[in-house]
Amino acid sequence: MSAQLEQIEQTLQSQPDQHLEFLAKKDIIARILELREEKNVLILGHNYMEPLVYQLSGEKERGDSLALSRYAAQSDKPIILFDGVMFMAETAKILSPDKKVLIADATAGCSLAEPFKAKDVLEYRRRFPHAPVVTYVNSYADIKAESDYCCTSANGLDVVLHASKTFNSNQVIFFPDSLMGANLQHDVEKQGIDLIYPGKYDENFGRCEVHEQFKVEHLRDIRLQYDIPKHSEEAAILVHWECRPEVIAEADYYGSTSQMAKYIADHPHLKRVFLATECEMAANLASEYPHVEFVRSCNLFCQHMRKITLEKILYSLEHEVYEVNVDEEIAERARKAIDRMLEIW
Ligand code: CIZ
Numbered sequence: 412m413s414a415q416l417e418q419i420e421q422t423l424q425s426q427p428d429q430h431l432e433f434l435a436k437k438d439i440i441a442r443i444l445e446l447r448e449e450k451n452v453l454i455l456g457h458n459y460m461e462p463l464v465y466q467l468s469g470e471k472e473r474g475d476s477l478a479l480s481r482y483a484a485q486s487d488k489p490i491i492l493f494d495g496v497m498f499m500a501e502t503a504k505i506l507s508p509d510k511k512v513l514i515a516d517a518t519a520g521c522s523l524a525e526p527f528k529a530k531d532v533l534e535y536r537r538r539f540p541h542a543p544v545v546t547y548v549n550s551y552a553d554i555k556a557e558s559d560y561c562c563t564s565a566n567g568l569d570v571v572l573h574a575s576k577t578f579n580s581n582q583v584i585f586f587p588d589s590l591m592g593a594n595l596q597h598d599v600e601k602q603g604i605d606l607i608y609p610g611k612y613d614e615n616f617g618r619c620e621v622h623e624q625f626k627v628e629h630l631r632d633i634r635l636q637y638d639i640p641k642h643s644e645e646a647a648i649l650v651h652w653e654c655r656p657e658v659i660a661e662a663d664y665y666g667s668t669s670q671m672a673k674y675i676a677d678h679p680h681l682k683r684v685f686l687a688t689e690c691e692m693a694a695n696l697a698s699e700y701p702h703v704e705f706v707r708s709c710n711l712f713c714q715h716m717r718k719i720t721l722e723k724i725l726y727s728l729e730h731e732v733y734e735v736n737v738d739e740e741i742a743e744r745a746r747k748a749i750d751r752m753l754e755i756w
């Protein structure tokens with residue numbers, strides 16, 4: 412058994428269900444790791460991947476979309492296999508145009524990225540001509556190409572504040588997540604910023620189909636059922652930016668996936684945690700923090716993320732499909748928006 416295969420088994424041993432699955436899929440994991448060495452491939456894994464897929468990536472190869480794009484750009488490996496959804500793989504390709512970027516299922520989309528087109532951004536620009544455009548990373552390259560800045564859930568607040576200051580504008584356009592837009596608006600109100608996001612002045616809504624399902628009653632039930640009082644040192648509810656404003660208000664902390672993971676690392680007294688985000692995130696953190704009980708009263712999975720399976724990864728590596736390509740002119744303009752984000756954060 413290779414050293415990494417052993418390491419994966421060891422990591423998953425604290426989670427009996429994950430360990431059993433490992434035993435059932437050991438051969439396929441071993442073959443993927445062999446191909447990775449033979450072809451010199453960087454395998455990147457998003458926090459929302461199922462545990463066995465997530466474990467294919469080492470410590471500096473997994474995380475949120477921002478970290479993964481950085482790892483992609485820094486790597487000298489000629490091939491990148493991106494275990495995540497299409498907009499993430501596209502961002503990695505934009506930052507690493509000379510590398511071959513593969514995704515195991517090219518139909519892995521996102522309910523936030525899908526409905527919006529570049530013409531929608533242009534329409535907002537026409538209506539609010541002095542406002543800079545900040546576009547959430549959950550969007551395709553043509554939308555990023557029409558934007559001044561890209562942002563992720565880890566840095567959205569900083570980027571909006573920076574854009575307002577740099578453009579000397581109290582109006583900032585934020586695309587395409589209307590719930591995250593409302594949450595950011597709440598946080599930037601004190602600075603007198605009017606954040607313009609889909610749904611605020613029109614009927615055009617963009618929402619994450621997973622995060623919008625968390626309801627405040629659900630969180631209150633979890634608090635009672637699992638003994639997670641507010642302001643406790645030992646237990647906490649952590650919520651993602653893409654959730655509804657009333658869900659954010661009920662949380663002990665809200666942030667991106669990387670910020671939630673950091674919160675747990677920074678609070679060693681925590682014994683019980685509920686994460687209001689895609690459920691695989693808790694499954695992945697559970698093997699990293701075996702002393703923490705992750706409340707698994709959660710069955711909200713992202714149907715797009717779930718398309719990335721071990722079997723499809725093996726096929727993709729064997730045949731070097733499916734390659735992610737971005738039109739060069741669009742990529743160049745989208746890169747400017749991403750670079751502006753990377754410069755300030
Ligand atoms: O930026 C990402 O990776 C996404 C989509 C979510 C998060 O909070 O990490």
Ligand code: SF4
Binds near residue numbers: 619
């Ligand atoms: Fe998109 Fe939501 Fe799935 Fe993330 S979890 S890829 S935002 S649909």
